[in-house]
Amino acid sequence: MRGRGRPGGIVTAKVLLENGFDVTVFDKYQQVGGIWSSEGCYDGLANQSALRLFEFADLPNRLHFAGAVDTQRYLEDYARTFGVLDCVRPRTEVISIRPVEGSGRVGSSGWSVDSRPAGDEAADLHRETFDYVVVASGAHHHAQLPELPGRESFRGTVLHSNEVRAGTFAGRRVVVVGGGKSAVDLVTRAAPEAASATIVQRKVNWMILSGFCSAWSATSGSCSPGSARRSCPAITIPPASPRSTASTSGSSVLCGGSSPATCCFPPGCTGCRGICGPLTRSRSIWPMRE
Structure with a gap:
């Protein structure tokens, strides 16, 4: 079984381990956590989740609008607690996944996975065969820059x-x-x-x-x-x-x-006593000043 070291990949690997699968997790970065790892995040990345909203039920935390470092640390602690870290191959990039030829439906004979050290395009590919593949690379892995007129x-x-x-x-x-x-x-x-x-x-x-x-x-x-x-x-x-x-x-x-x-108060707080109206999505942003 092959996975990926992002949050979805971590918890999937954990569940598969609990059900007796032999799991291998490929991660392009040195740290697990995907966009929360130091190699995967931009400077200033912050977690927009309040207390109890960013946690797995089997490992509660105290994260409250946490920064990237604390968020990644929690994901790594989760992977360590449930044995996923022992299955991770860090700094390993998956280049291709193909079904092994055979009779029956696609993938019934297994999957061929080519990988190499991350960032080393001259390295030889390492090919392995797995029974199942879980793709958990996330929806925001590849950067998208629009082609705007006059950009050149x-x-x-x-x-x-x-x-x-x-x-x-x-x-x-x-x-x-x-x-x-x-x-x-x-x-x-x-x-x-x-x-x-x-x-x-x-x-x-x-x-x-x-x-x-x-x-x-x-x-x-x-x-x-x-x-x-x-x-x-x-x-x-x-x-x-x-x-x-x-x-x-x-x-x-x-x-x-x-x-x-x-106003300094969040919605629902009575501290401002009605000074501020409710937040609306229809209002445009105004010029800000301190």
């Missing part, structure tokens, strides 16, 4: 999010294109160190950053207004014409309201 004449640096490393943004004018998880991570990462940071997105999604209310208790569902206001770098959102871009020169959080307001 742009004199700056164009990077995919996964190519960002520590110091990439220092002192530079940064534009992040997109409005998803990685875009918000990166514009927040760029804000304290870049000369300027701007995010451009086609459709607005409201993102609540992990620092929105550090006093918020995920277990009790309450917060302390005093401590929240001291710890949260609030943003004032003016009732101006909405734009499709937003920029920030500092590390900030965004709060939605139908009138000018400053």
Whole structure:
């Protein structure tokens, strides 16, 4: 049985081991965890899951909006606890998977797997045969960069999010294109160190950053207004014409309201006592200012 060292691959290998299979796990990186490993993540990658939302039932944790290091450590602890680490071949890249020829349905005679040391294109391929194959490489393994008109004449640096490393943004004018998880991570990462940071997105999604209310208790569902206001770098959102871009020169959080307001509290908290209206998906991002 062949698998992959990402979260889905780890737990699949664990279940197969428990059911008596001889398991081999190929992992392109030195660490298990896929995008959470140090080789697979961009600088600033953070887990957007609150307490109890990022864990397997058979190994609870205390992760709460954790960083990539702690998230990867949990996945590695899980793999170690259930014997998966002993089955892993780190820094091994799978080049091809083909069904072994034979009668019956495709794959009934087994699967031929070619692999080599990761990053060494000159290395000889190592071929092995397995009875079953589990592909758990994830949906976000290969970078996708759109072909935008005029890109060839742009004199700056164009990077995919996964190519960002520590110091990439220092002192530079940064534009992040997109409005998803990685875009918000990166514009927040760029804000304290870049000369300027701007995010451009086609459709607005409201993102609540992990620092929105550090006093918020995920277990009790309450917060302390005093401590929240001291710890949260609030943003004032003016009732101006909405734009499709937003920029920030500092590390900030965004709060939605139908009138000018400053709020440090998450949805459901009564600390702001109605100062801020409910967050909506229909509102565009406004120019941010501290």
